[in-house]
Amino acid sequence: MSPLNFTHILTQAVDELSAPESYEGLFLRHIEGDPLPSGRALRRIVDLARAILFPGYFGNSTVNSRTLPYHIGVNIEQLFEELTGQVLAALCLADNRVEEGRNEALHQLAAERAARFVSTLPRLRRLLAADVQAAYNGDPAAHSFGEVISCYPAIRAIGNYRIAHELLLLDVPLIPRIITEMAHSETGIDIHPGAQIGEYFTIDHGTGVVIGETCIIGRNVKLYQGVTLGAKSFPLDADGNPIKGIPRHPILEDDVIVYSNATILGRITVGRGAVVGGNIWVTEDVPAGARIVQRK
Structure with missing residues (x-):
């Protein structure tokens, strides 16, 4: 086949893929300048949450009781900033209005929801501590809490679910489902955030x-x-x-x-x-x- 024929094939594919009837429901028309949710950023957010909830097991492994407040403070500040950005992206995706002051209002709303999520972390730690204990007590093959936290896919999936569920309760769109699907792909455990x-x-x-x-x-x-x-x-x-x-x-x-x-x-x-x-x-x-x- 000559290069000319290749060009024809490529051009035809472009034409067909650009036809409106081919992308109906599949083309994201977002407002120029609006951020989009990032899977990579959400993974960092989940990793930061794990480092806060299970200090020493995730994040900086050299943390000790003396340096713990510092490490948690740094992680919470970074979590708040990154989560605000991702919640803003999700809110922008869900809100396709074009009006004056929209972005500023959405940023304020995103920061509020991120802060409210941070306030749930002590309760999330208590819940996950009970889940770890349930896994340890329910499995004779478990030798320590550390083994359960570090190795058990259920704790990873339940942890992602509990983070996502809190975000869902805060009316954060899209992100809760992305977070639970991350755990689903890693563990084979599919828990809907709702x-x-x-x-x-x-x-x-x-x-x-x-x-x-x-x-x-x-x-x-x-x-x-x-x-x-x-x-x-x-x-x-x-x-x-x-x-x-x-x-x-x-x-x-x-x-x-x-x-x-x-x-x-x-x-x-x-x-x-x-x-x-x-x-x-x-x-x-x-x-x-x-x-x-x-x-x-």
Whole structure:
């Protein structure tokens, strides 16, 4: 094939890809000068949060009790600045108005939400400390809290989820989903930031776990690998489109255990202290204290 023919092929591809009907819904038309969220920056933000929440395990490994306030102060200042920039980018992406003072107002809103997120970090540390303890107490192969914090994919995924969930509660668009999807790609654990998960939560092994947006999970719940907490069906509106935002995922009350590859679908309740065995399909309520297993 001659170079001329190559040119024709390339030109035709450009023409086809530039046709409006080819990029409908796929072309981001943002206002010139507005920032865009950065995956690299969000990874730095998550790393900074980990260094604050688990000092010594992440970030500067030479930190000690004497230098801890300094290191946390530096990390929080950097976290606040970088998070403000990323929240601003997300707000700009969600707001396509062109009006005087818009950017200044959005920057102020972004700084406020970033500061409010920083204020949640002490509570996040308490929650994650309980999650680490749950993982350690629930796994005889765990030899120390340090091993759990450093090695267990569940702690990485739950940590990202808890950060993302707080940002979602602060009405930060897009970023919470990016943060949980980072953990999903790293660990194979898919937790939607909209799920509500109580303290002392753990996932053993974790690969293939899916927790849907409207799940409510109580305290001291343990899941094993391959568990799906999903939706059974998607109600449609008058035009045949899925109705979004309605409760459609399971509720797991306190002290529930769900073993590997169980699939629990729909807005059903698994009662307190119930045990759901492995490889089971559950679409009806499970009474408190029940033990659901496969029939022999």
